[in-house]
Amino acid sequence: MxxxxxxxxxxxxxxxxxxxxxxxxxxxxxxxxxxxxxxxxxxxxxxxxxxxxxxxxxxxxxxxxxxxxxxxxxxxxxxxxxxxxxxxxxxxxxxxxxxxxxxxxxxxxxxxxxxxxxxxxxxxxxxxxxxxxxxxxxxxxxxxxxxxxxxxxxxxxxxxxxxxxxxxxxxxxxxxxxxxxxxxxxxxxxxxxxxxxxxxxxxxxxxxxxxxxxxxxxxxxxxxxxxxxxxxxxxxxxxxxxxxxxxxxxxxxxxxxxxxxxxxxxxxxxxxxxxxxDGEGATKFIAIRVEGGKTQAECRQVAYAIAHSPLVKTAFFASDPNLGRILAAVGYAGISDLEQTGIDLYLDDVHVAVQGGRNPLYREEDGQRVMKQSEITVRVVLGRGDAVDTVWTCDLSHDYVTINADYRS
Incomplete structure (x- = not known):
């Protein structure tokens, strides 16, 4: 697949x-x-x-x-x-x-x-x-x-x-x-x-x-x-x-x-x-764009924290808009002076979080609509500067485990 x-x-x-x-x-x-x-x-x-x-x-x-x-x-x-x-x-x-x-x-x-x-x-x-x-x-x-x-x-x-x-x-x-x-x-x-x-x-x-x-x-x-x-x-x-x-x-x-x-x-x-x-078992292609960082390296650091999170990746596989997992990954990315009140989160055109908290206008069905797509853009705005960077990843599915468990056979 x-x-x-x-x-x-x-x-x-x-x-x-x-x-x-x-x-x-x-x-x-x-x-x-x-x-x-x-x-x-x-x-x-x-x-x-x-x-x-x-x-x-x-x-x-x-x-x-x-x-x-x-x-x-x-x-x-x-x-x-x-x-x-x-x-x-x-x-x-x-x-x-x-x-x-x-x-x-x-x-x-x-x-x-x-x-x-x-x-x-x-x-x-x-x-x-x-x-x-x-x-x-x-x-x-x-x-x-x-x-x-x-x-x-x-x-x-x-x-x-x-x-x-x-x-x-x-x-x-x-x-x-x-x-x-x-x-x-x-x-x-x-x-x-x-x-x-x-x-x-x-x-x-x-x-x-x-x-x-x-x-x-x-x-x-x-x-x-x-x-x-x-x-x-x-x-x-x-x-x-x-x-x-x-x-x-x-x-x-x-x-x-x-x-x-x-x-x-x-x-x-x-x-x-x-x-x-073509990632092993992938069902979704995900672009993670981090904006408003002090440096591109800082933006990549946050993007990879999201992209490497098994909890985030399995949520995408399940089309489950459990989007607090993304905010958690931003928080543990390793930026010691990151202010959570400066962070906005978007799924494609859906504005999920404003200044570190749930957007009052966000609706679960809007998040789920995007999560069901085969191609998704996650956009995180850090509010710290003008740097921008993007990484690309995929979801983590049952098939990934099967493929790697059987790889040598």
Whole structure:
């Protein structure tokens, strides 16, 4: 089940010059499912990434960070599902490095030119023999228009593939952007059990790429939460192949940089919101907008307190306007000098609380009307300043428990 989420439109997944993708069935955990993906990147591309802040990060995350920090020209990515290669110690690192070496050998590259990614079950050894055996098939499948198969190939408990694209003009040159993501559970800000990959043929200096990847993540993947768990494997990688016919962008403050970032952020936000819409067992998509804070960080702090509350999330699942739970979450968010008499609460167009108390005009049936919707906006006004921020989440249902209780079977 997903909330108003459709399968990707192949016509909107634009080939990106300089990127080819191949997908195969390697039998990593289960037979007859796409589970091994290779991404081939032409020489001269600019590449950067943002990764989980979980200190118990998986072996491939460790290696990706090292390979990017080495200054190597990234030429390939290797992605497997079915096994996270996390909680596997030195053996996990050895196995991840071996997969990099195996792909590099076939492409006549250095192992440092390859970024590995894994997602799936934690604390199980990576079946490197199956990955190595599947490489030839994945490479034979590589082509520029393979984004939809790639989106399908990185799924785990996802029910819908997640992929979006867009195009824009920069200085008279047509620029394409396409991205894919996966994730449905163990989703929390600071990245999540998600993999996200976005490519563009825009010309962007390597020196700018980390800033670009970080700002895109901050505006999208770091604004979603399903269950409050930060995963071991979260990764978001941005590729600019430098193939488009415009001058290299060296600043995001330039008109060209602003236009490119806005277009890429739109795709990133759609990918991030798709993860929430496909949250494990989700029946409702909820935007939590906090206004009137002293800082954006303060607004996010309050928004996440609401979004992570099991009591709030189960009330949304039940369509129960037990809205005192939201006010309670605002109160324990950790803002020591918060004045409750300055707080207003809205559900869509319904004004629930005024200056910290129930609005005399609020009617229970109005709250229930909104709570029955599949898409809901919670708006909290703190009355402390001008800062605003938004996060996206979903409800918590019986199916979430069932899915995670049975995940390894």
């Amino acid at each position: 997903s909330v108003n989420l459709s399968a990707p439109n192949p016509a909107e997944l634009y080939p990106v010059s300089g990127v080819r993708i191949g997908v195969t069935e390697a039998g990593i955990r289960k037979a007859n499912r796409k589970d091994l993906t290779v991404v081939l990147i032409d020489k001269g591309a600019s590449v950067s990434g943002v990764f989980t802040q979980n200190r118990f990060c998986a072996a491939p995350v460790q290696i990706c960070r090292e390979h990017l920090a080495s200054g190597a020209g990234i030429r390939a990515m290797l992605i497997n599902t079915g096994n996270a290669n996390a909680g596997t110690g030195q053996d996990g690192r050895t196995r991840a490095l071996r997969t990099c070496a195996a792909l590099a050998d076939k492409l006549k590259l250095s192992p440092q030119d390859v970024l590995p990614f894994s997602t799936g079950v934690i604390m199980e050894s990576l079946p490197i023999e199956r990955i190595e055996a599947g490489l030839d098939s994945a490479l034979a499948d590589a082509r520029e228009d393979n984004w939809l198969r790639a989106a399908e190939g990185i799924m785990t408990t996802d029910t819908v593939a997640k992929a979006y694209g867009t195009q824009l003009m920069i200085d008279g040159a047509l620029v394409s952007i396409t991205g894919i993501s996966k994730g449905a559970g163990m989703i929390r800000p600071n990245m999540a059990t998600m993999l996200g990959f976005m490519a563009t043929d825009a010309c962007v200096s390597q020196a700018l790429m980390h800033q670009l990847a970080t700002e895109l993540a901050e505006g999208s993947f770091n604004r979603v939460t399903v269950d409050g768990d930060t995963s071991t494997n979260d990764s978001f990688v941005v590729i600019a192949t430098n193939k488009a016919a415009h001058a290299t962008i060296a600043s995001l403050d330039s008109p060209q940089g602003q236009a490119l970032k806005a277009a890429m952020l739109d795709v990133a936000q759609k990918l991030a919101q798709a993860i929430v819409r």
